[in-house]
Amino acid sequence: MPPHQQQLEDEDRLSALPDDILLSILGRVSLRAAASTCVLSTRWTHLPWLLPELSIDVKEFLSGPCRDPAEENDMEQAMASLEKATRSFLAKPRKGSSISRLRLQLYLINTFLCDIGSLIGDAANSGLLKDFDLAILDETDPLDRSEEEMIQRAQEMDGFFTAYPTVLCSLTRLCLHNVCFGKLDINHILSDCCKQLKHLSLFHSDTGDRTPCKIDAPNSELSVLQITTCRFERLELVCLPKLERLEWDTWVSVYAPLSLGFVPSLGELKLSYGRAAYHRGFKLSEVLDGATSIHTLTLDFQGENLWMPLEIKELYPAFKKIRKLSVSGIFVYFDIEWTIAFLEAAPSVEILVIGVWYHPCESCDDDGEGPRSTFPKRRNPQWEIDFRSSKNLLLKELQFIGFAMLDHQFTFIRALLERAPNLQTIVLKGNEQCDECDALDTPPVSLFPNEKEQEMVVKRITDGLFSPQIIFDE
Template sequence: MLQQLDEEDRLGTLTDDILLSILGRVSSRMAARTTVLSTRWTHLPWLLPELSINVKDFLSAPCADHIKANDMEQAMASLTKATRSLLDKQEREFSISSLHLNLYLISNFLCEVGQLIGDAIDSGLLKDSDLTILDEMEALDCSEEELQQRAQDIDAFFTAYPSVFLCLTKLSLKNIGFDKLDMHHVLFDSCKQLKHLTLYHCDTGSFSLFKIDAPGSKLRVLEIESCRFLRIDLVCLPKLEKFLCRTWVSQVAPLTFGFVPSLGELVLSNPSDCDQRLFRLSELLHGVTGIHTLTLDFQGETLWLQPEMKELRITFNQLRKLSVCGIFVEFDISWTTAFLVAARSIEMLHIEVWEHTCDVGEARPDIFHDRRNPQWEMHVDSISENMLLKELEFAGFKSLEQQFAFIRSILERSPNLQKIVLRDEEQCDDCDALKVPRPSRFPRKKDEQEMVVKRIRDGMFSPEIYFYE
């Protein structure tokens, strides 16, 4: 008893700001539990300016491979109870600046949560919110009927609680089929405050065309992954700053850009198939001149990009950071120097080589096609220099001869290169599951690293070189 009082006295010496900072770093479920630690904590959850309520925090076994429907329903019941408590106007002294809500699309609970959020918005208690609709099903396991039903449920939810829709600043959807609904109206015409939109396996059917023409939109970040669009035409998104497009189905360039004057960061990530045609970045990015950060990820498969130099100079006029990832370890990497010629403004270059145990030899899935190393003839002027490049990061470094040659060629073209970071590759979960030991070729020992430094500098260069496992 004395020990409990002593602990309570020590907690009592902390200010509300410090205690709220602690609570802001834990889940809402954990924050609610802290009220029993001490009378000093009792009122604190209702003082948090931001609330984050995630249904997965209420699962009995959140790390299970297969979450049962009954477990999801119980978790949603607990989430609903927690939401009701934390949005209680009688308990709260101050308004909530933002609510981050992750939940399952279970209609009866969704209705109650929608009512609670709608009332909080209408009363002025809640200013803005972001919503993530989760789904435990894999995309390939969803039938067209299930995808379309989920779209109907989403539409019904926002129709019933329009305040929730109008208040959304961030929305993330998974496994939604808008075949029978106006996807543009639901996501862009109605969400007036939306700034961040993420779509995972959401579309209007296989190989459909999606045009986004939203001159009044406030959208700044758009993430599209594993959607089955033939092409996405960004006709008008004046506030868009960052666009991520991952794993498309089209065999040609998956995008066209119209009026996107604020676009500065672009991520293109896709494993190609044998029928996919090469496309030109200069054509895809026609009219886009403000890109400062570009990531190209080939995910260890055949390269789908046609190298260019002069054609990209206007497009890359402001490019500062370039990441070229997922280059299969046996492929040539010298072609990436073409970017240094095209973009004289690059300050940071990131190269990532791909070699996964789960993806080579007998472990490679049968549905994957054979990789083809493109035979590109590059005519790069040997005296072309990039005066602004200051840092080179090489992930998946293995002390291969072609890698040393590549790094030295970068040094020759970059007189102001000051820092080289060499990183080991990251093993994925599938690699770990194979439990097949593979000797690492990354230099870990001091004498190995000293040899690498000597070979890179070659008595001619003097960059700082760092090793990270």
């Protein structure tokens, strides 16, 4: 059979599939790629406009090659294309179908927001749009944004929402960059404006002059809150009854950055920070005071000094229900046996994740020649710990990320086996991927055991006394 005839038959087989299968295929590619399929044949013409979920990202419309970050002219052209795409998918009538979810990522350029707001508002009013995710991006480096500019962005965003209130009725997820809430009350947004909002992400934002951010929204539906590199002096969650997950990454406070009030549903908490020399540290028990429903806790030190003293008895009220505990970002040459002490405070832990930090790129400056001086000197903590009562009968799995066959790592694993008789599985993983490390001209020698070394690792861990399943995952 000639190649061209075989190709036609293959295409016919694909076109013969029912709509639901073809829509499932289109849902796995970008919206631009999905829209381009309508030119393949008349069979595909109507399909992109039946997709139940749409994701329209302004960055997909940036003409290449363009600078990173994009310049103002490139952003305006991308927004013009995004406005046309949005109109194409929202203004065209659908036969018996609705949009179950729209993800829209755009730039805050007023020239195009009026048309976009009108389209989304009409779609929400007509019942076409059920669920709306909005991300307002910013290409400007946060350090180059003045406080006045961040306030202006907040005012423009508020003006957009005020002009199109029906947009807020369907808004369930909101992501903001470089916004100052000094004059824009975040509680007003959560309680009065975005009444259906369930997921809020804030990047490089603040409340003005490093003041505390207080959230008191008893009627809010918010279940997920992500705070990343925001300049709040302190985050005070006075009342968020439906909050289930909180991620707080990089704070500026020299004291405890977080205060938890009435958060009865909070089950997942992640605290991540890597500039420990710039604040005085804090007791974790003080931050977690009143949080008694946490089942998943992640502490990430990002390879720097540990920003908390080790305390056990004070942590028990907050730790007693934890099922998964992750202690990540521990500098690779730091002692890690102290983490076993958490087993006493968290007797219900079933999965323990230990992640060590090893990044060869840190040994080079931006020119790849000398050592970096970004971070202060690391200090290995010296804690005297009594492990006699640190038993855990429920621990079933250890995940060790960044395993490097160092003596103190073997000592830790053996000590854990002695204190967790039901430990069944040990997963040893390689170092987490890092683009900067991969970009080095001379790739670093891997410290993860190769196939020949893995047998030795198993023998050294078990030594004929223990029999856990050991899985190597590079």
